[in-house]
Each structure stands twice: as structure tokens, then as C-alpha cells.
Amino acid sequence: MISRMSRRGFLQLCAAASALHPSLARAQAPRKGGTLRVGFYIEAATMDPHLSGSKIDRQIYHNIYEPLVTLDVKLGIKPGLAESWQQPDPKTLVFKLRQGVKFHDGTDFTAEAAKFNFVRMKTETKSVRKGELANVDSVDVVDPFTLRLNLKKPDAALLATLTDRAGMMVSPKVVQERGGELERNARGAGTGPFEFVEWVKDDHILLKRNDGYWSRQGGPYLDRVRYRPIPDDTVKLQSLQAGEIDVMDYVQPRDVAAVKADKNVVVLDVPSLADFAYQLNHTRPPFSVKALRQAVAYGLDLEQIVKGVWLNVGVPANGPIPPTSWAYDKSIPFIKRDLARAKAKLGEAGKPGGFSFTMTTNNLPINVQEAEVMQAQLAEAGISMKIKLVDGATLISEGNAKSFEMISYQWSGRPDPDGNVYQFFKTSPGTSLNWSGISNAQLDALLDRTREVSSPAERKKLYSEVTKILQDELPMVFIVHPIEPKAFSPRVQGYEAIPDGMMRFKDVWLRSS
Numbered sequence: 001m002i003s004r005m006s007r008r009g010f011l012q013l014c015a016a017a018s019a020l021h022p023s024l025a026r027a028q029a030p031r032k033g034g035t036l037r038v039g040f041y042i043e044a045a046t047m048d049p050h051l052s053g054s055k056i057d058r059q060i061y062h063n064i065y066e067p068l069v070t071l072d073v074k075l076g077i078k079p080g081l082a083e084s085w086q087q088p089d090p091k092t093l094v095f096k097l098r099q100g101v102k103f104h105d106g107t108d109f110t111a112e113a114a115k116f117n118f119v120r121m122k123t124e125t126k127s128v129r130k131g132e133l134a135n136v137d138s139v140d141v142v143d144p145f146t147l148r149l150n151l152k153k154p155d156a157a158l159l160a161t162l163t164d165r166a167g168m169m170v171s172p173k174v175v176q177e178r179g180g181e182l183e184r185n186a187r188g189a190g191t192g193p194f195e196f197v198e199w200v201k202d203d204h205i206l207l208k209r210n211d212g213y214w215s216r217q218g219g220p221y222l223d224r225v226r227y228r229p230i231p232d233d234t235v236k237l238q239s240l241q242a243g244e245i246d247v248m249d250y251v252q253p254r255d256v257a258a259v260k261a262d263k264n265v266v267v268l269d270v271p272s273l274a275d276f277a278y279q280l281n282h283t284r285p286p287f288s289v290k291a292l293r294q295a296v297a298y299g300l301d302l303e304q305i306v307k308g309v310w311l312n313v314g315v316p317a318n319g320p321i322p323p324t325s326w327a328y329d330k331s332i333p334f335i336k337r338d339l340a341r342a343k344a345k346l347g348e349a350g351k352p353g354g355f356s357f358t359m360t361t362n363n364l365p366i367n368v369q370e371a372e373v374m375q376a377q378l379a380e381a382g383i384s385m386k387i388k389l390v391d392g393a394t395l396i397s398e399g400n401a402k403s404f405e406m407i408s409y410q411w412s413g414r415p416d417p418d419g420n421v422y423q424f425f426k427t428s429p430g431t432s433l434n435w436s437g438i439s440n441a442q443l444d445a446l447l448d449r450t451r452e453v454s455s456p457a458e459r460k461k462l463y464s465e466v467t468k469i470l471q472d473e474l475p476m477v478f479i480v481h482p483i484e485p486k487a488f489s490p491r492v493q494g495y496e497a498i499p500d501g502m503m504r505f506k507d508v509w510l511r512s513s
Helices: 007-019 055-064 111-123 172-183 233-241 253-260 290-299 302-308 339-348 365-379 392-400 418-425 441-452 456-473
Strands: 035-040 069-071 077-079 082-089 092-097 136-143 146-151 194-200 204-209 224-229 266-270 275-280 314-316 356-362 384-390 406-411 476-482 484-488
Touching (some): 035 233, 055 194, 077 082, 092 111, 111 146, 233 253, 253 484, 290 339, 290 365, 302 314, 302 365, 356 365, 356 392, 384 392, 392 406, 418 441, 418 456
Parallel strands (some): 356 384, 356 406
Antiparallel strands (some): 082 092, 092 146, 136 146, 194 204, 275 406, 314 476
16 A cells, blocks of 8 residues: 555655556667547646646646756656756755757747746746745846846755746747737747647647757657547546557546456556645635534545545545655544534534535546535535536636635645645745635744755654644645556557656657557
8 A cells, every 4th residue: 555655665666667567668669650649537727837727737738848857757856958957055046058949939948038937937917836936036147058046045845846837948939929828829839849739629739749859869759649638537448448549647546457457558557746635715604714624624534535436546645745755744644534523613613503515626527426425424414515516627717716615626746745735825925826715824934944944854844743734724625645547558658657647758659550
């Protein structure tokens, strides 16, 4: 079980995932050509990485855009658009940028372009990156290919943060000329191995190979990558088994055993950094009342949910930090079901007869199943939960607007625990994923301290204190840390599994049938 996994065991699992099934790493010379057809469970939300809060978006971005630094298969940080970096003091980070890199629109990637991106992420009204870059005070262009970040305070998590959307560089020319249209049309915007071609809503997003890609090592080999939203999990799996798609991003727990028994499909269990939870809105009734939040938490049976809904393809969550993280504290138990305490909390809140609320979640089979199980569990505590089903874009829109009472949030996770914590629970402004509206001075001080301290041992102690506060204040009800099985056609070669769960296709190629 992953819950018993040591740090060494996690790294061994990472190594096993990166070693891949033989059919994904066959000893043949890679060949150019072909279209990789990828099945996703929902439609993407936006093609602008600075405005995105969707996991599906990230899956696509890592093939179009590139961050300053990237991850290896053991979650180590390696060069990306920055070929090296230095930290002359705790509040300064200096990047030496690659020369000769061009955006897909033909413009040069330079320190000025990088500065434009950081300024935009920090100042754009709709930016979702503000919390991630909260400690960046100013950005200086030292020379055409040297960029300096001046920090407000030391930030031990920042470098890891820059391996994802906060480090992704977008063409300034595209932003200036296209404005809001970038959300639907990313043509010319990135530097990555594939270029955006088109987005036909509810049908597909198409990328093509970037023949001018700066790296001469490995791919890109594929002619095209075609992403298709297939909300019905059964249809998506049948599409893979029938050869209509080549990759599916996630195998539902109920299908894992059968898919692994299918010799025509290759399955990889990717170690997950994810945190699946429900945000509770502290800014409006009923969850502006702490005792009612606690009543819900005590009314839920996480073990039953993980066993019955997730079929143990994951473990119950004690907070936002997964067991795969060095900062996970296994000594803190997850909140156990206690109907007597739930009813006592109802009485404390002046609602001895119970109360009702609405929970908003994705209209997907496993989310619906989980919602119905939660609904039944809470009813036993005298709590009536109504279920509101929406699509992914509506979910994010209502979350950002805080126009919900309780809302599902499936976070794919980040390599540094800061990415699972700070931007969700730090007092706004500047933390746009704090949908709950939690504002706790003690918590704020601890969150700032986790960035200022460089020692992992000291940071782990701080995160343990954070977790205990979160279990009491409950900006989220934490449910499960999932494992992420991904499935492939045997034709797919050269895929490297990185434990952040993102699917990078630079070195992937298709074996001839």
C-alpha cells in the first residue's frame, strides 16, 4: 500500500514507472511520423497557462510551452529554458537562459521576454499564478540572456514552482496582439516541441511537431498530437481497446484490474502527488460556521469512500500533502467518522435538527458516485446534502467566483509541498485558489515560514502544524490521495513517466503496426 511507503519505496516506484513496460521502451530506433491520439476525461479550460487552474490544461501545456526549469523522473530539478541558475543570497535567484530559442511565432526567447511573463503573471487581473509568485518582488534583465528574480523573503519552494505553469514562457508578441483570444488560440505562443494548431470545442485540440525545436537531442518525433475529450469512462476505455485512441490519461479504479489483464493495453501506475478534496466556503452560510464544517467532516467515512468508490486505488487523506511527499506526516491520522461528534457539532452550531447545503462537483461517473456515497453518509448524521453537477469549466468558474457552498477540487499536486498548500490556504489577495476564503493569522505565519526555512526537516515540522490547523479549521474536507494509472496502445514507444502525472510527448514515437 502506498500509505506504508517509505521515501525510498516511493523513489523505487518512480524508477519502476520511468523504466516502463517493455512495449513502451522497445529497443528500436525511434521513427518520425504519425498522430498520437489522446483521450481525456473533460474538455480543457484555457490555453493560457497564466490563467489556468485545470489539470487537463497542464497536460497539454507541457507539450506546447516550456518552463524555465523541469523535473526528472525522481522529481529532481533540471535545466529547461534556463540552462543554469545560481542563488548568490537567499533572496536572489539568477537564471542563465538558453540562447537560440524561438517562440513558435518566430520571435526570440530572451530575458526581456521572460521578464514580460513574470510581470504579467503578477499583475494580470485574471492571473492564477499570483500566489505561486507572491514572494517575487521584482524582476531584472541583467543582460539579454540573464534574468534576476529579487525576492521579498527567502522562498525554498520557488524553484520547484517554476517547473510548471508559473515558469512557463509565453510569447509577448502573441499576448500583446491577441489578448484574451489566447485562451482559445495559442498559435505561435510557446517554445515547446509541439505547436498549437486548433481547438474545436467539445471535439479536439490539435498540435503539430515543432520542426524548429531548439533541442537536437531526441524528439519530437510525432507529426501531431490530438487531444479528445471523452467524458464517458467506458467509451474512453473501449476506444483505447479498439485502437481509436492511443493514450488515456487515467484509468478509473473500477477498470484497473481488467485493463491490466488485457494484453493489448499497457498500464503504468504513476506515483501521484495529487490531493482530491472539497472546498468549504467560509465566506457565506452555512460553512461560515466552523462547527458545521466540523459536523460534515465527522459525518464522512473516508475509509468507506476510498474502498467503495476508489477501490483502494489511493489512500485516505489526512490533509493536502500526499504520502509520496517528503513532508507527509504519517503520525497525523485522517479524520475518522464519528456520528456522535458530528451531532454534537450540530448542536454547538445551533442546528440540532441538522441543516442542508449544496455540493457542486463534476458530472463524471466517479464524482457522481462519490457524491452519492457522501450524501448517504451525511444523511445518517442529520445533514442533507444536495448535489449540483456541472462541467469542468463551470466548476472552475464558480470556484473562482466563490459562488458555492461546498465544491470538489481535484488537485494534481506539485513536487514541493508548498504547491499543495500555500495558494489554497494563505489569506487573499494574491492566492486565487483560496476558494474557501480562509483567513487565519497563525496559519498565514506558518505558511510564510515554510517558504523562508531551507531545511527540509524544519519545513516538515511546519507542514505538520499546518495540517493540524487545517483539520480544525477545515477550509477543505480532504478525501483521497489517488494513484494514477495511465494506459497506452502497445504502439506507443519512449514514454517517460514523471510522478507529477503530466504527459510529456517530446520523445514519444509510434511503432508501425
